[in-house]
Amino acid sequence: MTTVLLVRHGLTTQTDITLPGRTPGLDLDERGRGQAERLIEHLRQVPIAAIVSSPMERCLQTVAPLAAALGQDVQSEPGLIEAEYGEWTGRKLRDLAREPLWKVVQQHPSAVTFPGGEALRDVQARAVGAVRAWNAQLGPDATWLACSHGDPIRAIVADALGLHLDQFQRVGISPASVTVVRYDALRSTVTRLNDDGTRLGDVLKPTRRRGSGRLPSLRRRPPEA
Numbered sequence: 001m002t003t004v005l006l007v008r009h010g011l012t013t014q015t016d017i018t019l020p021g022r023t024p025g026l027d028l029d030e031r032g033r034g035q036a037e038r039l040i041e042h043l044r045q046v047p048i049a050a051i052v053s054s055p056m057e058r059c060l061q062t063v064a065p066l067a068a069a070l071g072q073d074v075q076s077e078p079g080l081i082e083a084e085y086g087e088w089t090g091r092k093l094r095d096l097a098r099e100p101l102w103k104v105v106q107q108h109p110s111a112v113t114f115p116g117g118e119a120l121r122d123v124q125a126r127a128v129g130a131v132r133a134w135n136a137q138l139g140p141d142a143t144w145l146a147c148s149h150g151d152p153i154r155a156i157v158a159d160a161l162g163l164h165l166d167q168f169q170r171v172g173i174s175p176a177s178v179t180v181v182r183y184d185a186l187r188s189t190v191t192r193l194n195d196d197g198t199r200l201g202d203v204l205k206p207t208r209r210r211g212s213g214r215l216p217s218l219r220r221r222p223p224e225a
Contacts, residue, residue: 002135003143005043006153006179009058010035015175019096021089021117022082028061035176036062040069042178042197043145048072049138053147054080062176063147079130080148086117110165124155124165131156135183153179160188 010032014020028036043066051067053059055076067074088096096102105112105120113119131146138144148156150173158168160181173179177196182189 001182001184002138002140004131004135004181004183005046005048005143005145006156006181007039007062007145007147008150008153008173008175008177009054009056009062009147010176012058016093018090018092019085019088020082021085022056023090024057026056026058028058032058032062032175036065038197039063039066039176039178044069047143048145049142050075050134050144051147052077052080052134052144054078054082054149054152056082056149059147059149063145066145077130077134077146079126079133080146080152082149083114083120083123083151084118085114087115088117106169108166109168120151120155121165123152124159124168127152127156128159131181132183140184157181157190157193160190 010028012020012026012032013029014026015032020026039062048070051063051070051072052075053063055078059080060074060076063074101112101115109120127148134144134146135142151168153173154168154171155165157171157173157179158165160183163170172194174194174196177194178192179190179194180192182191
């Protein structure tokens with residue numbers, strides 16, 4: 001059984017603000033660098049056979065401290081790169097939400113090809129193909145880490161769960177989170193999803209609207225880009 005640790009890159013100045021896509025030169029911000037350092041303690045005891053990453057700077061920077069702590073090199077994998085958003089690259093999310101295609105992305109992503117960019121079904125095909133190729137290369141019983149981006153990781157998880165791509169928006173993948181998928185000859189199993197180190201009590205902490213008499217509701221997590 002091969003185990004894959006799927007890690008989303010840490011926070012940048014553009015997280016939840018724009019759709020940076022493959023824009024070069026986007027680095028982790030101070031928060032993201034802190035998240036990268038915390039990955040060391042989170043994963044130090046895991047016997048990681050290989051650290052593989054999208055070639056984007058924000059992914060390479062996320063796993064660099066861990067790789068240094070483990071004395072390993074980071075191997076670049078183009079199949080894990082962010083989706084090519086074409087004409088949407090760099091645009092603000094609040095503006096994109098007004099585009100007719102935005103609703104299709106949310107509700108029927110398997111039908112989406114970004115203007116001048118990539119189809120989401122192709123994102124899934126290449127990302128899953130990259131994971132399975134590394135599984136075969138590293139062999140059974142290996143545990144390895146793949147650092148990528150929100151949409152490719154969601155697509156990999158949907159495939160592992162046997163979900164249609166149209167369901168992948170239901171999978172939450174937070175910055176610097178770890179998702180664990182195990183593969184054997186017959187099936188894949190998701191054993192941990194979106195572990196960002198947040199205590200359950202903080203996630204479920206009730207809040208009450210100021211001036212309202214309503215019962216407390218669960219705190220909503222910020223939207224992901």
